[in-house]
Amino acid sequence: MSMSFKNIALVVAFLFAVNMGFSQTVVFKEKVDTTKPLSTPKKSKNSRFYMHSYLAAGLLFGENGTDVENKFGGRFFTYGYRMKLKLNKAQALVLDLRYAFDRSYFNVDANPFDESMRLIGGNATFHDFQGAVGHRFNFDWNRGDALGTYLDISAFGGFNMGSTLRLTASQATNSEIRVTSTYNRIPMESRVYYGFEARLGYKKYALYARIASEFASWASSDNNALAWTQFYGYHSQPLAIGLELSF
Amino acid sequence: MAKCSLFILAMFLAFGSVQGQQKYYAYLSDKEGVEFQPDEYFHPKALERRERCGVKVNKTDFPLQQAYVQKIAEKSDSVGFQSRWFNMVVVWSSDERIAQISELPFVRKVEKAAPTGVKVTGAESEDDDGQAYLSQLAYVNFQLKRMDGYRFHKKGYRGEGVRVAVLDAGFTDADVHVGLQHVKIEATYDFVKKSSFVYDYSWHGTGVMGCIGGMFNDTQATGLATQATFLLARTERGKREYFGEEENWLAAAEWADQKGADLINSSLGYTVPRYFREQMDGEYSLVSRAAQMAFNKGIVVLTSAGNEGQNDWKYLGAPADADSVLAIGGINASNDRKIGFSSYGPSSDGRVKPNVVALGQGISAYGAKNKFQKQSGTSFSSPFAAGFTACYMQAYPDKTQHEVFNGIQESAHLYPYFDYVHGYGVPVAWKALGEENAWQEGDGKLISEGGDLYLEVEEKYFFEHLNADSSQLARKNIYFHVEAENGILMYYAVLNSSDPKTKILSFSDHPEAQTIRVHFEGKTLSHHLK
Numbered sequence: 001m002s003m004s005f006k007n008i009a010l011v012v013a014f015l016f017a018v019n020m021g022f023s024q025t026v027v028f029k030e031k032v033d034t035t036k037p038l039s040t041p042k043k044s045k046n047s048r049f050y051m052h053s054y055l056a057a058g059l060l061f062g063e064n065g066t067d068v069e070n071k072f073g074g075r076f077f078t079y080g081y082r083m084k085l086k087l088n089k090a091q092a093l094v095l096d097l098r099y100a101f102d103r104s105y106f107n108v109d110a111n112p113f114d115e116s117m118r119l120i121g122g123n124a125t126f127h128d129f130q131g132a133v134g135h136r137f138n139f140d141w142n143r144g145d146a147l148g149t150y151l152d153i154s155a156f157g158g159f160n161m162g163s164t165l166r167l168t169a170s171q172a173t174n175s176e177i178r179v180t181s182t183y184n185r186i187p188m189e190s191r192v193y194y195g196f197e198a199r200l201g202y203k204k205y206a207l208y209a210r211i212a213s214e215f216a217s218w219a220s221s222d223n224n225a226l227a228w229t230q231f232y233g234y235h236s237q238p239l240a241i242g243l244e245l246s247f
Numbered sequence: 248m249a250k251c252s253l254f255i256l257a258m259f260l261a262f263g264s265v266q267g268q269q270k271y272y273a274y275l276s277d278k279e280g281v282e283f284q285p286d287e288y289f290h291p292k293a294l295e296r297r298e299r300c301g302v303k304v305n306k307t308d309f310p311l312q313q314a315y316v317q318k319i320a321e322k323s324d325s326v327g328f329q330s331r332w333f334n335m336v337v338v339w340s341s342d343e344r345i346a347q348i349s350e351l352p353f354v355r356k357v358e359k360a361a362p363t364g365v366k367v368t369g370a371e372s373e374d375d376d377g378q379a380y381l382s383q384l385a386y387v388n389f390q391l392k393r394m395d396g397y398r399f400h401k402k403g404y405r406g407e408g409v410r411v412a413v414l415d416a417g418f419t420d421a422d423v424h425v426g427l428q429h430v431k432i433e434a435t436y437d438f439v440k441k442s443s444f445v446y447d448y449s450w451h452g453t454g455v456m457g458c459i460g461g462m463f464n465d466t467q468a469t470g471l472a473t474q475a476t477f478l479l480a481r482t483e484r485g486k487r488e489y490f491g492e493e494e495n496w497l498a499a500a501e502w503a504d505q506k507g508a509d510l511i512n513s514s515l516g517y518t519v520p521r522y523f524r525e526q527m528d529g530e531y532s533l534v535s536r537a538a539q540m541a542f543n544k545g546i547v548v549l550t551s552a553g554n555e556g557q558n559d560w561k562y563l564g565a566p567a568d569a570d571s572v573l574a575i576g577g578i579n580a581s582n583d584r585k586i587g588f589s590s591y592g593p594s595s596d597g598r599v600k601p602n603v604v605a606l607g608q609g610i611s612a613y614g615a616k617n618k619f620q621k622q623s624g625t626s627f628s629s630p631f632a633a634g635f636t637a638c639y640m641q642a643y644p645d646k647t648q649h650e651v652f653n654g655i656q657e658s659a660h661l662y663p664y665f666d667y668v669h670g671y672g673v674p675v676a677w678k679a680l681g682e683e684n685a686w687q688e689g690d691g692k693l694i695s696e697g698g699d700l701y702l703e704v705e706e707k708y709f710f711e712h713l714n715a716d717s718s719q720l721a722r723k724n725i726y727f728h729v730e731a732e733n734g735i736l737m738y739y740a741v742l743n744s745s746d747p748k749t750k751i752l753s754f755s756d757h758p759e760a761q762t763i764r765v766h767f768e769g770k771t772l773s774h775h776l777k
Contacts, residue, residue, distance in 0.1 A: 023744065023745050023746040024742055024743065024744040024745070024746060024749050024750065025742065025743045025744075026740055026741070026742055027582070027584065027724070027741050027742065027743050028584055028585060028668070028740060028741040029738070029739070029740035029741075030591070030666075030667065030668065030738070030739055030740070031737070031738050032593075032667065032735065032736055032737055032738065032739075044523070044559075045520065046520075046523070141359075145519050145520050145521075145522060145523045145524075146519070146520030146521075203520075
């Protein structure tokens with residue numbers, strides 16, 4: 001009995017406390033920085049530091065370091081983060097960190113399998129981590145709080161995290177029957193590469209291009225399969241041209 | 248590497264062709280030798296207004312020295328609008344040529360006119376064929392009732408004799424809209440297309456006109472100034488454009504001055520990307536300086552605070568930042584408080600902005616093709632206040648622009664209390680006319696107890712406060728602000744309470760506080776700490 005009375009008392013006390021709590025409600029509130037009522041936030045586009053993410057995609061061109069002939073349509077995709085350090089109205093430093101995905105398509109002459117199969121296509125995919133440091137030239141000095149129109153010239157470096165070779169063949173007598181071979185964990189001659197890139201931007205849009213001068217290329221290995229040997233020294237196509245969208 | 252170099256070179260060349268001709272403002276040093284006949288240039292109403300406001304014709308009203316303009320034209324690609332007020336000419340020129348122009352002895356300074364981001368401050372809208380509009384009559388009534396506007400009408404104040412210039416993005420079908428047939432339109436000009444036709448391009452101005460002085464079925468006013476005379480100026484190309492031209496606003500303001508405008512309503516705001524927040528000091532942007540000059544010429548200027556309250560920009564834009572412009576914020580009809588999107592103040596130099604507020608959400612206003620629309624935005628708060636101001640000016644025809652500016656602020660329901668989202672509150676006619684309100688001011692006191700500040704309201708008023716009807720929504724809100732030593736508010740809030748004794752704050756939460764003010768039921772109480 002005494003327990004139940006205690007419980008009731010607790011419930012009443014609780015309800016009373018809750019009721020007290022809800023007797024007034026703050027329906028609007030705002031805190032102001034009195035020393036600087038209106039200041040541009042750090043994420044503002046033309047502030048000293050501006051960080052934002054971006055997405056770029058486009059096409060790959062150029063030689064791949066082997067006799068294998070790339071088809072038109074190699075593509076890249078990058079997603080990264082950029083920090084802009086404004087030096088003055090007209091110049092800034094830009095630092096990029098990004099993931100890069102490159103995929104090239106090619107024709108190969110050699111049959112990777114045996115006489116009963118006919119090769120019908122293939123592609124090579126590179127998953128890279130890239131960093132870039134560059135200089136930004138802004139052309140509209142009176143642009144206000146905007147990215148404006150700019151040209152970035154940067155040096156970039158990359159580290160290959162992995163790559164894949166995929167070859168598809170069909171049966172010589174019946175093209176409906178296909179076999180796809182995928183080579184993963186491909187040994188690398190070098191995983192590090194570098195090059196230069198440029199970006200012509202207008203607001204959040206940019207025309208982007210990069211060219212690699214050193215490459216992450218595939219090494220020879222114990223796997224001396226017929227198809228594999230011709231890819232010794234293969235690297236991603238060096239020239240990339242595409243569009244970039246900043247967020 | 249060779250390919251890379253070629254590519255970069257190509258990009259430089261491509262960019263070079265984008266650069267080239269730019270727009271500049273060239274400010275001239277004097278108007279030597281220029282003759283001016285005010286009686287020929289100004290409409291008699293303009294001279295009347297200037298006399299009333301004690302504004303004398305001076306050099307800023309004179310046209311530019313055309314010999315100077317001619318010399319600039321010879322050195323530039325082309326010249327455009329010439330501002331009498333700022334002795335300025337718009338110049339299109341290359342960087343090279345503008346350097347030569349800036350060396351001319353009569354050129355005081357040259358400014359580059361960068362792309363701007365203008366936002367017409369209207370938001371969502373829903374079309375309506377008029378039936379739903381009729382069903383919303385109670386709401387339409389409330390739009391005016393919240394300002395106690397019918398008191399003006401009962402006294403015969405409907406803006407008669409007051410000239411209202413509306414600067415907007417277009418006035419589609421305003422000439423044929425059933426709710427605007429009674430309106431007197433004195434003059435129109437499209438400063439974008441340089442023609443007198445303005446009844447196209449955007450419904451926005453049509454909606455704004457309806458909120459200033461529209462009337463439905465010859466009986467139901469949708470704005471208070473149904474007998475005002477309108478001057479319509481189109482100054483912007485569209486609902487939102489990045490290359491808006493502030494000089495169109497300036498040109499329209501000078502035109503409004505010439506045509507005798509007493510009041511300008513501009514539901515446009517210039518913010519990002521053209522400006523930084525710090526530049527919202529009323530002196531930086533051309534449009535704010537133009538609005539200030541219009542006021543100096545005797546014209547009362549009202550502009551919407553903006554719809555940036557929930558965006559990164561957050562604060563008001565130009566010309567709402569100008570010192571003598573009445574910046575109008577938006578409140579919600581359901582709770583009498585700031586609408587989420589209504590822009591925050593103060594100005595970057597800490598002045599009170601917005602100055603006053605009016606309804607701005609779910610507004611029943613006009614659209615194109617004789618339509619009625621449910622619209623939201625501080626674009627519609629500003630014309631409600633403009634209609635109110637026109638009636639006020641009819642009621643007090645001898646008041647100067649300064650007196651009208653102060654009068655509107657002092658007519659607001661929170662005055663002398665203020666904050667940076669509600670300003671001084673909603674202007675109400677009973678205050679404007681110095682009459683008694685339907686409900687008495689509440690009585691209460693501030694009590695400091697155990698490190699906290701409480702508001703204690705007499706029970707009689709407290710229960711009235713709880714039971715306030717929709718026309719007295721303000722009574723439900725308890726406003727308080729904390730002022731720092733430099734006079735800037737460091738904190739402000741609105742409370743709802745169901746207890747006659749309401750805790751306002753703990754002093755320990757605001758160690759820098761200088762003064763705390765609390766407003767409830769028309770009464771402002773102060774507590775000074777230092």
